[in-house]
Amino acid sequence: MAWRTIDRTKVSPEEMGPGLSAAVREKIQAFFPRYPTKQAALIPALHIIQDALGYISLQAMEDVAELLELHPSQVMDVVSFYSMFWTHPRGKKTIMLCRSLSCELMGGKNVRDALVEKLGIKEHETTDDGEWSFMTEECLAACEHAPCMLINEKLHKCVRVEDLNRILSDPDNDKLEMPRSDLFDAPRTAQT
Amino acid sequence: MAFERILMKHVDVPNSTSLSVYKSDGGYEGAAKALQMKAEQVVELVKEANVRGRGGAGFPAGLKWSFLPAERDVTYLCVNADESEPPTFCNRVLMETDPHMLLEGILIAGYATRTTVAYIYMRGEFIEQFHIMQKAIDEAYEAGYLGKNILGSGYDLDCYIHRGAGAYICGEETGLIESLEGKRGWPRIKPPFPAVEGAFRKPTVVNNVETLACLPHIITRGVEWWQSLGPEGSFGPKMYCVSGPVNKPGCYEGPMGISVRDLIYADEFGGGMRDGKKVKAVLPGGFSMGVLRGDLFPKAPDGTVDPAQDYDELDARLDFDDVRRYGLLGLGTAAAVVVAEDTDIRDVLANVARFFAMESCGQCTQCREGSSWMYKMAQRIRGGAGRIADLDVLVEVTQNMGMMPGESICGLSDGAAWPIRTIVQKFRKEFEQHISAQAPDAAAEWIRRVNPAAYGLPIAQGRAEVMPGGTFYRPDSEPDTVEA
Numbered sequence: 001m002a003w004r005t006i007d008r009t010k011v012s013p014e015e016m017g018p019g020l021s022a023a024v025r026e027k028i029q030a031f032f033p034r035y036p037t038k039q040a041a042l043i044p045a046l047h048i049i050q051d052a053l054g055y056i057s058l059q060a061m062e063d064v065a066e067l068l069e070l071h072p073s074q075v076m077d078v079v080s081f082y083s084m085f086w087t088h089p090r091g092k093k094t095i096m097l098c099r100s101l102s103c104e105l106m107g108g109k110n111v112r113d114a115l116v117e118k119l120g121i122k123e124h125e126t127t128d129d130g131e132w133s134f135m136t137e138e139c140l141a142a143c144e145h146a147p148c149m150l151i152n153e154k155l156h157k158c159v160r161v162e163d164l165n166r167i168l169s170d171p172d173n174d175k176l177e178m179p180r181s182d183l184f185d186a187p188r189t190a191q192t
Numbered sequence: 193m194a195f196e197r198i199l200m201k202h203v204d205v206p207n208s209t210s211l212s213v214y215k216s217d218g219g220y221e222g223a224a225k226a227l228q229m230k231a232e233q234v235v236e237l238v239k240e241a242n243v244r245g246r247g248g249a250g251f252p253a254g255l256k257w258s259f260l261p262a263e264r265d266v267t268y269l270c271v272n273a274d275e276s277e278p279p280t281f282c283n284r285v286l287m288e289t290d291p292h293m294l295l296e297g298i299l300i301a302g303y304a305t306r307t308t309v310a311y312i313y314m315r316g317e318f319i320e321q322f323h324i325m326q327k328a329i330d331e332a333y334e335a336g337y338l339g340k341n342i343l344g345s346g347y348d349l350d351c352y353i354h355r356g357a358g359a360y361i362c363g364e365e366t367g368l369i370e371s372l373e374g375k376r377g378w379p380r381i382k383p384p385f386p387a388v389e390g391a392f393r394k395p396t397v398v399n400n401v402e403t404l405a406c407l408p409h410i411i412t413r414g415v416e417w418w419q420s421l422g423p424e425g426s427f428g429p430k431m432y433c434v435s436g437p438v439n440k441p442g443c444y445e446g447p448m449g450i451s452v453r454d455l456i457y458a459d460e461f462g463g464g465m466r467d468g469k470k471v472k473a474v475l476p477g478g479f480s481m482g483v484l485r486g487d488l489f490p491k492a493p494d495g496t497v498d499p500a501q502d503y504d505e506l507d508a509r510l511d512f513d514d515v516r517r518y519g520l521l522g523l524g525t526a527a528a529v530v531v532a533e534d535t536d537i538r539d540v541l542a543n544v545a546r547f548f549a550m551e552s553c554g555q556c557t558q559c560r561e562g563s564s565w566m567y568k569m570a571q572r573i574r575g576g577a578g579r580i581a582d583l584d585v586l587v588e589v590t591q592n593m594g595m596m597p598g599e600s601i602c603g604l605s606d607g608a609a610w611p612i613r614t615i616v617q618k619f620r621k622e623f624e625q626h627i628s629a630q631a632p633d634a635a636a637e638w639i640r641r642v643n644p645a646a647y648g649l650p651i652a653q654g655r656a657e658v659m660p661g662g663t664f665y666r667p668d669s670e671p672d673t674v675e676a
């Protein structure tokens with residue numbers, strides 16, 4: 001849970017961040033027929049925005065509120081509730097490491113410590129070169145492969161500390177090679 | 193035991209996600225048969241088979257469907273694929289290997305409940321699974337198993353995937369509905385139950401992935417086959433998960449009611465403990481259901497073992513009723529995490545307590561405050577600054593939260609209370625040993641460190657002083673530091 005309040009009179013344009021492009025709007029509008037209300041398209045919309053921008057900027061919140069006929073505060077209410085949505089820019093690749101019990105029992109803590117040391121960042125931070133962001137999550141529902149972590153959309157299984165150098169230096173460590181639907185197609189398209 | 197795998201029959205089949213493979217051994221025959229029956233007949237059949245929900249609560253699916261009001265134009269079906277209960281992953285395996293089995297189940301349940309739109313609420317971290325399911329849905333639309341006039345029956349059904357965004361509470365059925373509507377996943381006060389007023393204020397059925405995947409087989413194989421598996425009251429096949437330091441962690445299918453010992457040690461399941469270690473504890477139904485002792489559990493207060501009445505608890509059978517004899521809340525998700533003998537139980541307590549402190553949605557005071565209070569205590573105990581009194585306070589807190597004392601909106605707080613209470617009660621001796629091995633002023637020292645404002649205050653005056661105010665978990669801060 002997190003609550004945030006913002007004094008709108010004092011927000012500079014830089015802080016507002018980028019808004020929605022026409023393509024993103026179109027993609028969001030394609031979700032409208034699925035639901036009886038426009039509001040229901042909010043979470044898919046936020047996924048689409050985060051895929052395009054890398055995070056949910058204040059401007060994007062205002063834009064999507066207008067698009068879905070909501071108040072911006074309703075959008076921020078939702079953004080702040082869900083742990084997958086970032087309200088500040090992320091690196092190109094986000095590591096989401098499981099910290100739940102099976103992974104911890106299989107050595108997840110050592111992996112976390114090694115990652116924090118290698119990347120030199122704390123949770124929810126981004127490396128200076130804009131490459132990596134790091135966070136931990138509760139169980140990723142892949143406990144048979146403990147300890148595991150997601151890099152963007154790819155799941156790395158049975159990660160050992162010795163493997164980390166290899167995983168981090170692999171340029172394809174975040175790519176999911178499979179037939180994919182274009183409904184949610186990123187974060188491939190992110191940070192263009 | 194020659195058990196025929198039903199739900200996982202395609203796990204080792206190459207290309208099992210495609211429609212052609214699924215259809216090659218009887219796929220969509222159950223749906224075809226169901227669509228020729230009357231909707232009420234399907235409900236009756238499922239009722240007769242006594243299909244109890246696999247999502248955690250074990251509520252009979254047929255009964256749930258029959259609560260829908262008779263007069264209704266629109267009905268929604270929400271498929272609960274949120275699967276966030278650690279350490280559960282059977283729904284993931286099912287969707288990964290056999291998406292069409294789920295779609296067939298959705299079609300049958302949808303037809304029986306006259307559903308117009310089915311939403312699969314899938315947790316946001318399931319990305320690979322999303323693409324697999326979406327591809328299967330596209331295939332099913334093309335082949336006429338979804339869409340208009342399905343198989344010439346005149347029945348229309350649309351099916352969409354709704355991706356969540358990382359919140360355990362959206363697995364709770366009304367939290368799921370709120371999240372589907374584009375809001376915070378805040379559970380609703382019941383009644384009205386979703387069957388009467390659910391998604392978009394319309395009658396709604398929420399069912400788990402595995403529950404729905406069972407339906408095609410009940411239709412094709414009949415009620416008798418279903419009831420031949422598992423003990424009275426908990427029929428059917430079940431997907432079990434086992435993880436932690438076992439030789440073969442994974443998802444396995446068996447009849448209802450296998451014992452925890454089999455799940456860990458049998459060759460067809462977990463295959464024994466790694467390095468021949470002993471089991472210290474098992475959380476056999478996901479976190480929320482509580483803990484079992486894996487070693488001998490002395491009942492006498494002084495800890496002496498009496499072989500006549502002391503036993504470990506691994507003989508608990510995993511069905512809806514037997515686990516309750518061991519002080520568990522229920523079967524839950526039948527996903528066991530095994531803790532080996534060399535693990536510090538304080539780490540387990542802290543991990544479990546953190547999960548609930550982080551995932552409480554914050555609507556009910558006792559859940560929000562209780563879970564984070566317990567997490568702070570667990571952190572302190574783990575940090576070597578616990579007090580014997582903390583153990584009593586932990587138990588007291590757990591007794592005052594949850595739906596059972598009637599204090600909360602949803603079941604998360606019961607799910608938080610149960611494991612913490614059972615861990616503290618069943619492993620109290622070990623906690624006491626750790627605490628008595630601490631330096632005598634460790635607890636006081638901890639408070640000076642985390643809450644300088646309390647410096648110099650006598651700590652025995654009450655609980656308020658030992659609870660640093662305004663602190664919350666920050667992953668890299670151990671112990672907690674005060675935030676402005």
Ligand SMILES: Cc1cc2nc3c(=O)[nH]c(=O)nc-3n(C[C@H](O)[C@H](O)[C@H](O)COP(=O)(O)O)c2cc1C
Binds near residue numbers: 250273363364400604
């Ligand atoms: C806190 C909480 C979390 C839950 N999480 C899940 C979940 O992740 N998946 C699930 O299928 N059911 C979950 N449930 C159970 C659902 O509320 C509901 O009982 C279930 O989806 C009903 O489906 P079933 O009758 O087919 O079991 C959860 C319940 C609670 C109280």
Ligand code: SF4
Binds near residue numbers: 551553557605
């Ligand atoms: S019990 Fe906890 S999770 Fe459930 S509604 Fe209340 S605060 Fe939220």
Ligand code: FES
Binds near residue numbers: 100102146
């Ligand atoms: S505990 Fe790490 S994926 Fe489940």
